Amino acid sequence: MRAAVSLAMSLAFQLAVSPAVCGDRVPGSGFMGLELQAMQADPSSNPASLWVADGKTLWNTAAGIRQKSCADCHGDAAVSMRGVAARYPSPVKGTVRIISLHQKITECQTFRQRASPSEPENHDGLALETYVGVQSSGMPIEPPHGVAMDRAIATGRRIYFQRQGQLNLSCAQCHDQRAGQHLGGAIIPQAHPTGYPIYRLEWQTVGSLQRRLRGCISGVRAQPPPFDAPSLINLEVYLMYRARGMLLDTPAVRP
Amino acid sequence: MSRALISIPASVSAGEIFEVKVLIAHPMETGFRTGASGRILERDIITDFSCLFENEEVFRAQFSPAIAANPFISFSMRVKKPGTFRFQWRGDHGFEADEERQVELK
Numbered sequence: 636m637r638a639a640v641s642l643a644m645s646l647a648f649q650l651a652v653s654p655a656v657c658g659d660r661v662p663g664s665g666f667m668g669l670e671l672q673a674m675q676a677d678p679s680s681n682p683a684s685l686w687v688a689d690g691k692t693l694w695n696t697a698a699g700i701r702q703k704s705c706a707d708c709h710g711d712a713a714v715s716m717r718g719v720a721a722r723y724p725s726p727v728k729g730t731v732r733i734i735s736l737h738q739k740i741t742e743c744q745t746f747r748q749r750a751s752p753s754e755p756e757n758h759d760g761l762a763l764e765t766y767v768g769v770q771s772s773g774m775p776i777e778p779p780h781g782v783a784m785d786r787a788i789a790t791g792r793r794i795y796f797q798r799q800g801q802l803n804l805s806c807a808q809c810h811d812q813r814a815g816q817h818l819g820g821a822i823i824p825q826a827h828p829t830g831y832p833i834y835r836l837e838w839q840t841v842g843s844l845q846r847r848l849r850g851c852i853s854g855v856r857a858q859p860p861p862f863d864a865p866s867l868i869n870l871e872v873y874l875m876y877r878a879r880g881m882l883l884d885t886p887a888v889r890p
Numbered sequence: 891m892s893r894a895l896i897s898i899p900a901s902v903s904a905g906e907i908f909e910v911k912v913l914i915a916h917p918m919e920t921g922f923r924t925g926a927s928g929r930i931l932e933r934d935i936i937t938d939f940s941c942l943f944e945n946e947e948v949f950r951a952q953f954s955p956a957i958a959a960n961p962f963i964s965f966s967m968r969v970k971k972p973g974t975f976r977f978q979w980r981g982d983h984g985f986e987a988d989e990e991r992q993v994e995l996k
Contacts, residue, residue: 678895679895679896679897679911679913680911680913680962680964682913682959682960682962684895684913685893685895685913685915685960688893688895689893836958839917839918839958839959839960840959
C-alpha cells in the first residue's frame with residue numbers, strides 16, 4: 636500500500652515537472668484542448684475571423700478630415716504589414732519612446748488621417764489591429780534591438796517578478812513556477828503573447844494584450860494601470876522579448 | 891449591420907455529404923447580467939435560425955440565452971441538384987439577417 640502511494644506521488648511529481656514547465660516554451664494554444672485548437676485553426680469557425688473581415692474593410696475605407704484610407708499609404712496589407720506585429724512594441728523612429736501596435740495605429744489615425752483615434756478595446760481599433768496582426772501569422776516574434784528596448788525589457792522584467800496586490804503575487808509565481816497547473820478550472824499558461832489580439836471565450840469578444848494584463852493585475856487585487864501606461868508597455872515589451880522566436884498565431888482563440 | 895461567415899463547398903457531387911458552417915456576429919446578451927450602472931442589461935439574443943435549400947427548410951434551430959456570443963452552427967447536408975441556400979437569423983429587437991449562397995454540382 637505504502638509502495639503504491641509513493642509510486643503515485645512520484646508519478647504526480649513527474650507530471651508536475653513535465654517538459655512544458657521545465658524551460659521549454661509552449662504557446663497558450665499548447666495548453667488548450669484539441670477542440671479549441673481546431674476552432675482556432677479553421678477560419679470559418681474562429682470567431683476572430685469576423686474582426687479580420689471588419690479590419691480588411693476598415694483598411695480600405697477612407698477616414699478623417701483627409702479622407703485617406705490605410706491602403707492609400709500602405710497599399711496591400713499582405714505585403715506592407717507582413718512582419719509588423721512581430722516587431723511591436725517598437726521605439727518611435729529617432730526617439731526612445733516605445734509604443735504598442737495599438738498606439739501606432741492611433742498615431743496614423745491622428746496625424747495621417749486626421750481622424751479621431753480608436754479608444755482602447757474599441758471594436759474598429761481591435762479589428763484593424765487584428766487585421767494587421769494576421770499578416771504576420773506564422774512568423775517568429777522578433778523584437779527590435781537598441782538602448783530603449785533594453786531599458787524597457789529590464790523594467791518589464793522587474794514588473795514581471797515584482798509581487799503585487801493584496802494577494803502579493805508576481806506574474807512569475809503563476810506563469811513561470813506554476814505554468815501547466817490549475818487556477819480554479821483554468822490551466823495556467825506560460826504567458827507567451829503569441830496570438831494577440833485574441834478571441835477569448837470568457838470575454839466572448841476580441842481583446843488586446845493590455846486587457847489581458849489588466850485582468851491579471853486586478854485578479855491579484857492590485858490597481859490596474861490605465862491602458863497604454865508605461866508600465867503596461869514595458870511589461871508587453873518584456874513578454875514579447877521573453878517569447879522571441881516563437882511563432883505568432885494571431886488571431887488566436889483562448890479559453 | 892449584420893456580419894456572417896458562411897462556409898460551404900462551391901461545388902459538390904450529387905448525394906455527397908458535406909458540412910455547412912455558419913458564424914454570425916451577435917452579442918447574445920443573456921438578460922441576466924448587470925451593466926456598469928448596476929441595472930440588468932436587457933435581453934438581446936438571436937431566437938431563431940433556419941436554413942432553406944431551394945425554398946425548402948432543411949435545418950432549424952431555436953436559440954436560448956445560454957448560447958455564447960457570435961453563435962456558430964454546423965450541420966451536414968446532401969443535395970441532388972444545384973441550388974441556393976438561404977440562411978435566416980431572427981432575434982430580439984427585430985434583429986434580422988439573411989444570407990444566400992449558391993452550390994453547383996460537380
